[in-house]
Amino acid sequence: MKEKEIQLGLYRKVYLTRRAEDLIRAHYLEDGMKTPMHMSTGGEAISSGICEALQAEDQVLGTYRSHALYLSRTGESDLFFAEMYGKATGMAKGKGGSMHLTAADEGLICTSAIVASNIPVALGAAFANKMAGKESVVAVFFGDGAIDEGVFWESLNAACLMGLRVLFVCEDNGYAVHIPAHKRHGYQSITTIVSGFECDVWQSDSTDAWQIYLLAQQARAAAIQNNRPGFLHLKYYRYLEHVGVFEDFKAGYRSRTEFEPWLERDPVKIQRENLLRWLTEEAVLLLEKQIDQQIETSLQRAMEAPFADHSELLMDLYA
Numbered sequence: 469m470k471e472k473e474i475q476l477g478l479y480r481k482v483y484l485t486r487r488a489e490d491l492i493r494a495h496y497l498e499d500g501m502k503t504p505m506h507m508s509t510g511g512e513a514i515s516s517g518i519c520e521a522l523q524a525e526d527q528v529l530g531t532y533r534s535h536a537l538y539l540s541r542t543g544e545s546d547l548f549f550a551e552m553y554g555k556a557t558g559m560a561k562g563k564g565g566s567m568h569l570t571a572a573d574e575g576l577i578c579t580s581a582i583v584a585s586n587i588p589v590a591l592g593a594a595f596a597n598k599m600a601g602k603e604s605v606v607a608v609f610f611g612d613g614a615i616d617e618g619v620f621w622e623s624l625n626a627a628c629l630m631g632l633r634v635l636f637v638c639e640d641n642g643y644a645v646h647i648p649a650h651k652r653h654g655y656q657s658i659t660t661i662v663s664g665f666e667c668d669v670w671q672s673d674s675t676d677a678w679q680i681y682l683l684a685q686q687a688r689a690a691a692i693q694n695n696r697p698g699f700l701h702l703k704y705y706r707y708l709e710h711v712g713v714f715e716d717f718k719a720g721y722r723s724r725t726e727f728e729p730w731l732e733r734d735p736v737k738i739q740r741e742n743l744l745r746w747l748t749e750e751a752v753l754l755l756e757k758q759i760d761q762q763i764e765t766s767l768q769r770a771m772e773a774p775f776a777d778h779s780e781l782l783m784d785l786y787a
């Protein structure tokens with residue numbers, strides 16, 4: 469694919485995510501969206517860069533903070549907003565909400581509210597692909613809090629032993645809820661430790677979606693060529709509170725001063741600048757208008773859609 473198309477694809481993803489979340493923020497207090505919101509704002513470069521580098525046959529899994537992953541992978545917003553409003557037209561018929569997104573046809577297996585629970589599931593998918601002789605990768609996204617869970621280490625170990633093509637994507641915002649990494653980790657560097665495993669290790673603190681794309685492309689190629697997992701340690705800054713739609717710099721666990729340098733290299737701003745090397749300002753404004761219209765329409769449709777019938781209550785559930 470030509471670079472121009474990739475830059476365009478990246479901007480579509482970061483802009484769609486940011487604007488969809490802006491719309492959520494604008495309407496959340498009306499109380500139509502009953503689901504808790506863990507916002508991706510600030511982390512858009514990671515999901516967009518990785519999804520742009522992945523192929524249609526690849527699969528992804530995410531956490532409760534996966535708006536960016538869903539929107540980047542699918543590009544659609546009708547099912548997304550309907551799910552936020554708990555409506556029958558949502559991708560989980562309104563039973564999942566913001567934390568349980570899925571798009572099986574697009575290879576988004578699931579997102580989960582239980583920290584690290586998606587990681588062993590990713591191994592299962594990668595093992596199935598290996599048995600079927602498929603040339604694809606499974607990218608599993610998780611926060612830095614997930615590496616505090618035993619199942620992360622067990623899964624990493626098993627994936628290395630089994631030679632599974634899993635991309636372990638650690639989206640590191642430095643906090644698990646309000647607890648900073650240095651109060652949780654008895655080690656300095658996760659990448660130093662993971663480098664001792666039989667896998668390829670990549671790291672970046674870039675908020676430039678193009679740079680993340682280039683990194684992800686290398687990581688994907690290495691996983692396929694070397695028949696082993698990759699670990700991507702990617703830093704970003706969470707702009708909003710852990711759960712909810714507001715800033716929380718008065719909560720006492722972090723300061724706005726810490727945030728300012730990240731805001732200067734905001735992922736949407738950077739990717740817009742990247743795209744302006746290929747398109748005119750008018751063309752970018754037109755693209756933005758189309759995406760704004762897309763999400764406004766999705767929001768309206770979601771508000772007007774019906775709730776699922778009571779007979780649906782116990783359907784599609786494991787019991």
Ligand SMILES: Cc1ncc(C[n+]2csc(CCOP(=O)(O)OP(=O)(O)O)c2C)c(N)n1
Pocket residue numbers: 533581582583584610611612613614615641643644645710
């Ligand atoms: C197994 C488990 N333990 C605890 C929680 C409560 N919890 C929800 S989010 C969270 C912090 C996770 O932080 P991180 O993985 O860094 O992700 P972030 O929220 O920063 O994206 C915790 C402890 C949970 N959901 N699951």
